[in-house]
Amino acid sequence: MSGSSTGRSPVRVIHNPTSGGGAWDGEALLRAALKDRKVEWIRTEHLGEARGAARDLREGLLVVAGGDGTVNEVVHGLGLAGFPERVTLALLPAGTGNDLARTLAVPINPEEAVDLMRAGRTRVLDAARVRSVDVGERFFVNVAVGGVGEKVSEAADDASFKGRWGELAYSRAFFEVARSFNAPDVRLVVDGEERRVRALNVAVGNCRYAGGGWPAAPRANPEDGLLDLVVVEETGLPGLIELGWKALAGADYLRGEGIFFARGRSIRVETVPPGGFGFNADGEIVGRGPVEFSVLPRALKVIVGPGYAPEPPEMALGRPGFARGLVGVGRRRP
Template identity: 30%
Template sequence: MDLALLVNPAARGGRTLRLLAPLVRRLRQGGAEVSVIVGDGPADALDRACTAVAERPDALVAFGGDGLVHLALQAVAGGEVPLGIIPAGTGNDFAAALGLTGRDPVKTILRGKARAIDAARVGPDEWFASVVCCGFDSRVNERANALTWPPGMARYLLAAAGELRDFRPIPFRITLDGRVVEQEAMLVAVGNTRSYGAGMRICPTAEPDDGLLDVTILGAVGKGAFVRSFPRVYRGGHGAHPAVTMVRARTVTLEAPDVVAYADGERIGPLPLTCAVSPGALRVLI
């Protein structure tokens, strides 16, 4: 196999880099030719990944977490080169959705079996594979990204506590395959797969190969009810809450004032935005 290995040197605080040499050695012992791609930043890494994909390797392999998978997706979605994933991030939600966690990723890559799944566009020129979020959760991301301390997940917990103090339900206009829904909501999530944020099953019934996007709308609730019900999302049990609506659509347009959307944990930009599924647009090594 001819593999282009895309690496995030910052994954897990740089600890992933220590695993790079043994990983490359195992891949080469398995008969693969490996070229390593490390960019000076996200834009440079994407340019290098696109250049590598243009040379038609047997796979572009993302060695990192959901953020790196999102970047690699921009290079391979809609094309013939499959995506390989060696999970090495904090959440690894996309890898988990495809059953790639808890297995030997090198054996998976060397096996070379590809599965076609859906990918989706958000806005005019960005692909996503897992979940687009906007509302309380995206505002927590915005707040956390502005903090320099504490490290890791503790930063998001601090940001969530801070956002909860000021948060008010947001007036959303949601267009689902032409049908318009207008309501105040705490958050809206559009999922190609079921989870985000290291295991929160926000779209618990989402399937990555059904040609549809799952939409979860958490309507306006009091802060106390929000805090009490939120832990249910880890089990996917929040769908039973009367304020939660779950629907499916091929195209979803989101409109709301002063709301920024995140996709696969990466900042996309302010609403309005349209999400549109592309059935079978991504091939993944499984």
Template identity: 30%
Template sequence: MKTARIIYNPTSGREAFKKELAPVLERFEVAGYETSTHATTSEGDAINAARTAVKRGFDLIVAAGGDGTINEVINGMAEQEYRPKLGIIPMGTTNDFARALCIPRDIKKAVDVILSDQSMLLDIGRVNDQYFMNIAGGGKLTELTYEVPSKLKTMLGQMAYYMKGIEMLPSLKPIRAKIEYDGNIVDEEIMLFLISNSNSVAGFEKLAPDAKLDDGYFDLLILKKANLAEFIRIASLALRGAHLEDSHVIYVKAKEVKVDTDEKMQLNIDGEFGGMLPGEFKNLQQHIEFFVPDKFVESQKS
């Protein structure tokens, strides 16, 4: 019998997964998995839980929670020589990575994806001594993903981010940065930078429209110095994916990126605070095997 370890955040999604745990376990058992669980209790707990699952040789790890939980599980797996296949049950507010993988938010349908046994080796990113599966970035506006109170996210969902973003607009200012990517250098004042592994960033699905999760490249987006009116205009363009041709935007593909700044700039890793810059980013091509639905497989071919 195969073995599975479900690592879940009991508070995500208004505790919806915890309420459905018994039927989920039954489905895995019927499918031939001897299944056990670990409920996270604090920040970083999922990292240790994933490391333990790898050490014990589980065939499958399932991460049930938001992007933060998935990020921690990946950080617990990424450095290991043996890495089990990874399934995702999205239970967070934004679920950027699950959206990029076309995994349904419905628990039963997400389990269907895992038990269909279709998987692909996908890229992850490394920055300094941390790993990310979806996005890393810097700039004041990138901080809103972890500055929004969790209760407000639970109550308002995606709208909470928009409200916080509007609140932060007056405080936005450019910072001089030196960004090196695959032998090229950008050295000027910027509003923000995003290093994306997928096309789904903070709920926007068109910020990096050409992103592929298995090609070994990041999609690097840099927003150069802009005044408030220009910034709002570009943000409006980004909602419909029309921002890439704007003169304030640099959009390229890169395998490795280095970022340093004249002033302090926080690093956002998969929607959470990841320390301070500088940072060295490297794409680890096809590093972890994820269970994915047919829709995602087809999207990677186009």
């Protein structure tokens, strides 16, 4: 479903001035665009403020000027409030990675992003809930990564590392960490079906990108009522290099050697023995040890760009053959 939803409803702006190193210069444009609206402007200073500001909103336009970490906080806050159906989320990308904006085709340019907000073309996306013993319950809308991905997020979020490698930071960090990572045995349960793998990396995606443009779940459709599971199995350095080149070139690396792909409404990930690695969603630890993910269909109304397509365009021809549940791609293990 799409349409215009900004109307004359109240507006709450959550602005993280430190996102992207404080380089975002869209504030004047945004204030001018909202000059005739009733606006509450919240400038965050501490971790958790964005979550609280989103949690107590029940209706209106919620504008987030920040990076993926800020957006993640906001989505979690909306989830704690039950994802109020009268709230519409608008992104003004101001971070380094801006991964959710990539899936939603929201431009990085502040003027274009503000124009998109005013146009108000909306879609209703699924969201994801993750539960674990140590962290409890959290909500997200993008991608959660575990194993190498958890360690890579820590390395790639380092300011000096990002400055040196830019958009290649995640890919570079992936190879650095993966070479010495001890892949644990992992038990996967997708919609009741079980599988064992030795996993370097596990991604559970509602949307497609993580770590500044890495296609962690490249076939994910945020409106299909399913979560995508992408597992990079234990493989040698040549296999990792091949995977990396395919991913960065936009090729369908899910068909390559050492990749396991599945789709389902519920996904449980458990290392054997437990506690082998944790999961990170946009810089936030969402669980360690046994972690259970579930999809929340049609939970979140968001403003999207004209180039947004629920079905990834390059996957549109091949995807209908994939059924719900366990669908392996590449090397299969008994």
